[in-house]
Amino acid sequence: ENCLVTCHVNVHPLWQSELSVSGGTRQSPINIQWRDSVYDPHLKPLKIHYDPTTCLYIWNNGYSFQVEFDDSADKSVIMGGPLENHYRLKQFHFHWGAINEWGSEHMVDSKVYPAELHLVHWNPVTSTSFEEAIMENNGLVVIGVFLKLGAHHAGLQKLVDALPAVKHKDTIVEFDVFDPSCLMPSCPDYWTYDGSLTTPPLTESVTWIIKKTPIEVDQNQLEEFRMLLFTSAGEEEKRMVDNFRPLQPLMNRTVRSSFR
Ligand SMILES: COc1ccc(CNS(=O)(=O)c2ccc(S(N)(=O)=O)s2)cc1
Numbered sequence: 359e360n361c362l363v364t365c366h367v368n369v370h371p372l373w374q375s376e377l378s379v380s381g382g383t384r385q386s387p388i389n390i391q392w393r394d395s396v397y398d399p400h401l402k403p404l405k406i407h408y409d410p411t412t413c414l415y416i417w418n419n420g421y422s423f424q425v426e427f428d429d430s431a432d433k434s435v436i437m438g439g440p441l442e443n444h445y446r447l448k449q450f451h452f453h454w455g456a457i458n459e460w461g462s463e464h465m466v467d468s469k470v471y472p473a474e475l476h477l478v479h480w481n482p483v484t485s486t487s488f489e490e491a492i493m494e495n496n497g498l499v500v501i502g503v504f505l506k507l508g509a510h511h512a513g514l515q516k517l518v519d520a521l522p523a524v525k526h527k528d529t530i531v532e533f534d535v536f537d538p539s540c541l542m543p544s545c546p547d548y549w550t551y552d553g554s555l556t557t558p559p560l561t562e563s564v565t566w567i568i569k570k571t572p573i574e575v576d577q578n579q580l581e582e583f584r585m586l587l588f589t590s591a592g593e594e595e596k597r598m599v600d601n602f603r604p605l606q607p608l609m610n611r612t613v614r615s616s617f618r
């Protein structure tokens with residue numbers, strides 16, 4: 359019988375060769391098996407306080423588009439959840455696919471979403487800078503939010519409208535007053551586990567907090583992500599799609615849930 363084999367081949371150099379930290383024991387992303395996650399009653403609600411005026415600019419760094427924040431003070435911070443202290447927001451970015459059938463980095467019971475948002479925070483108590491925190495054990499906290507195809511997302515649209523200005527690698531556009539809290543689902547439930555960056559330097563410095571409930575975005579908004587380019591102006595154009603890392607082995611880790 360004829361069956362459609364859907365597959366995708368990551369063509370971007372970054373993901374072409376399966377980049378793995380030699381001897382890595384806590385790499386990301388992973389497939390979260392809901393039934394294997396362990397409810398932890400000691401997990402507190404996550405507290406998020408973002409100051410919209412700390413938003414600086416958007417830029418295309420050659421594997422995603424990234425919104426950078428002023429992290430010179432404790433203005434945009436998260437605390438609670440599995441965290442011992444507060445962490446400062448440094449940047450957020452997304453990963454997505456060429457089509458809606460794939461795109462997220464993490465999976466839930468092998469379910470893939472068309473895109474995933476990562477909000478990257480660093481620990482100003484144990485590190486003196488973001489660059490230092492990247493190398494520290496649990497120096498970073500990344501909140502992952504799944505995107506699913508559905509209703510138009512009004513908060514995201516402000517971001518989408520700026521994307522044509524950062525079409526090419528290493529382009530930048532000013533982006534002021536944006537509150538990334540609008541990209542958070544209202545449901546407080548999350549999973550958490552110890553992992554790594556999913557792009558170089560792949561350091562095992564991340565406490566991951568993955569929100570259970572996805573946010574909805576519409577087809578046009580996803581298509582706008584796919585209009586971006588991996589390539590610089592003047593180079594042969596390569597569409598920025600499939601910028602996600604393959605699943606990594608869970609090894610000796612337990613995923614905890616904040617909910618029963
Ligand atoms: C040495 O200076 C440096 C070194 C490396 C970076 C990369 N940026 S980063 O560390 O924020 C992240 C890489 C991958 C992330 S993911 N997909 O896991 O959320 S976050 C920036 C500055």
Ligand SMILES: [Zn+2]
Nearest residue numbers: 451453476556
């Ligand atoms: Zn990411």
